[in-house]
Amino acid sequence: MSGLQAALEMETVDTLKKRYAIYFGVRPKQIRKAWLTEALAEGLSDEAYMKPYLQGLSDLERAFIEETVFNYKGFIEKSRFEAKYGDFPENKERHGMFYYGSRLAESLSVFFYSQERYGWDSSSIKMPDELLVVLRELVDEPEADTLAVDTLPETLPDGYQVFEREQVAQSEFHALLMLLQDKQIKVSDKTGVASLATLKKVAKEVHEYYDKASCREAKGMEHIVSFGWLRMMGNSKFTRQSKTTLVQAKKTNNQFADNIKDIWDQWIGNRKFDEFNRIDNIKGQTGKGKRFFTDVAPRRDDIIGYLKDCPSGVWINFGDFSKYMFTTGSGLDITTMPGYLYIYNSDWGEFCNASWDQLEARYLRCFLLEYAATLGLVDVVMAAPNEEGVYYDDFGDMECLSRYDGLRFFRLTSLGSYVLGLTDDYESKPTESKVTSLSIHRQGRIVFDSHPEPWEQQFLSLYAVKSKETDWKLSRKKIMEATQVGGSVAELKAFLTDRESQPFLPEDCEGLLKQAEANREGVKLQGEALIMSCKSKEIVDLIMNDKVLSKWCQRLGKLQIVIPQNKEKAFRDSLNEMGVGVV
Incomplete structure (x- = not known):
């Protein structure tokens, strides 16, 4: 009416x-x-x-x-x-x-x-x-709401830390691909969720926000990045699940940014998993309450629409961003019946009059931190989840409500602008992080002048072996493994030359890198083969002298031959016609 x-x-x-x-x-x-x-x-x-x-x-x-x-x-x-x-x-x-x-x-x-x-x-x-x-016709239109931008202080408060996710996402992605290649990622055959042992293994290859749990209600806070990577990789076209193992299914693109865009686009369309389930201190999400939860796809689209309003490379206070979404009428709603949600007792109806900060802002933190930041779409500034001023418990004596409560600032990266469709091409911007100078010695030995940054160690670990805190050595094996999953000899060389004071690399190091580039695709896997053991040399000669069979076969020793796996049936049929049985 x-x-x-x-x-x-x-x-x-x-x-x-x-x-x-x-x-x-x-x-x-x-x-x-x-x-x-x-x-x-x-x-x-x-x-x-x-x-x-x-x-x-x-x-x-x-x-x-x-x-x-x-x-x-x-x-x-x-x-x-x-x-x-x-x-x-x-x-x-x-x-x-x-x-x-x-x-x-x-x-x-x-x-x-x-x-x-x-x-x-x-x-x-x-x-x-x-x-x-x-x-x-009689009242003035109010001034349009604007999103406040921020400048981080030169000295952050104690406990605050900047995580430039864009610059580490690429090396983390390659590290994940190497684990997939080695079949090291174990997941539940029913839910696809990684085991704790796998999360710990992946956490060693990525740059997590926290080393250990500092808040009893924030269980799993030391595996946020690991969980995000595994969830999105497991949902991508690059992997498939073989029983309880996640393995690589499709070769990645040459361009890292396009791989990330593919992973992101597929995740945004995933309706099977709701990021709000990760706010596990809020109970009542299953049972009767489950059917009142809103569709996750429109929620994600709503957040992405607001992210597109953020200027690239500029820090945004999370509280300001959340408030901006709320006051401008964001359509982000978690559930139509919040009364089914609770923390301590389902009979208390703790969320009957739930505020934006209690539900939607919690979901927003998780989405930005565990998914957007993991892929490098945003950089973040973190505090501890139970840092004073991050969370106020209206319900009891909890120190924090979720493992994501420590998100304080974020900024849209160049990669984020490309993935969200704001730019047509991806061009990484120079990092603000400290670059640690080094010297390169013979036989690929690398010595940093001081303790390298965590992200520098993470990158170099793809191509070299660490012997001491400041000493590394290039590894032919690691270089080959990295280049097979998207790594690049050129990016390794650029990393080294940017930090070496000399205008050139040692001759043997230069030769190692040149040889690695030349041999990067030295052997190409064409397909699987079968080894057949023959009873006698006469049977081997009979097969190798046959006009048809000799086209498929190669000798392997005196009594063995090798055939392509896809020729097994035709091979058996031909031998049977010749009066030779195959067991």
Whole structure:
């Protein structure tokens, strides 16, 4: 129902009398409902009455009308308004007028009416469309909300740490591919979730945010990046599950950014896994509560839409970003029945009146940290999950609500801009991190002048073996393994020359790298083969002299021959025709 007249007719006579007195400033001459309804409908539609009435409202009340008309589609959005303005126009007196469950200021009550008879739910209270049209001509449109950007202080508070995820994502991706190649990743045959042993193994190959758990409610905080990588890799076209082992299924592209884009796009379309399930301290997500959860795909799309508004390379305070999403009317809703969710006791209904910060902001943190940041789409600044000011427990004595509570700042990277479709090409930007100088000695020995950065160690570990904290040695084996899963001799050489003060590499090191590049595709696997052992030399000669069989076979020793696996049936049939059996 949107008509003003119809909305007024839904009200009682007593309510109409109060509205008349508030709006016109005098008691009504008549108390018949038809007369009251007609008088209010005409008065609320008349600019001669409406203009002075609006001028008599307080600044906060006028701001509320402006937001309602232009941004709230006529509904009472108390939480959104309060988040933006820090206050809400309501009666402060304890015995004040309660309007459909909320103490909306009496001066504003004349604008809002139920859309349903006996509709006491706040979602049924709305400004009639006819009134919206009138007010749109009389009130100013509020200034558009803007997303605040930030500059990190030169010295971060104690416990804060910057993680430049874009620069480590590539080496982590290659490390994962090497584990896949070696069949080192074990997962559940039913759920596809990695075992704890696998998470610990992967954590050694990636740059995690935390070394160990510092908050008893944040179990698994030391495996956030590992879990994110395994979830998204397991969902990608690059892997397949063979019983309890995740193995490589398809060769990756030459361009790292395109591989990440493929992984991201496939993850965004995955409806089988809900990131909110990772906020495991919030119970009630299964059972009855499960069927009220919203579709994950629109949730992700909503967040991505806001991420696209972020300027690339600029730090954003997570709290500001979350508030911006909320106040501008983000469609991010976790569940339509939050009352089924709880922390301590399912009978308490702890989330019946759940706020954005309690549910949606928790999901947002997980999505940004475990998925977007893992792939390098955003860099992040982290504190401990139980850092003061990160989490306030309304329910009991918890130190933190989730392992993701420590996210404080993030920034969209060049890789993120490319993956989200904001740029047509990917070009990595120079890193802000410290670059540790080194010297290269004979036989591929590398000596850093000081302790190298964690990401430098991670990159170099793909191509070299560490002997001491500052001493490494290039490994032919590792170089070959890395280049087979997307690594590059050129990027290794660039890493070394950028840190070496000499303008050239030692001759033997240069030769090693040149040979590695030349032999990178020295042997190509064409397919699998079968080894056949023959009973006598006469049978070997019979096969090798046959016009058909000799095309497929090669000798292997005196009594063995090798044939392609896909020729096994034809080989058996030919031997049987020759009177030679195969067992």
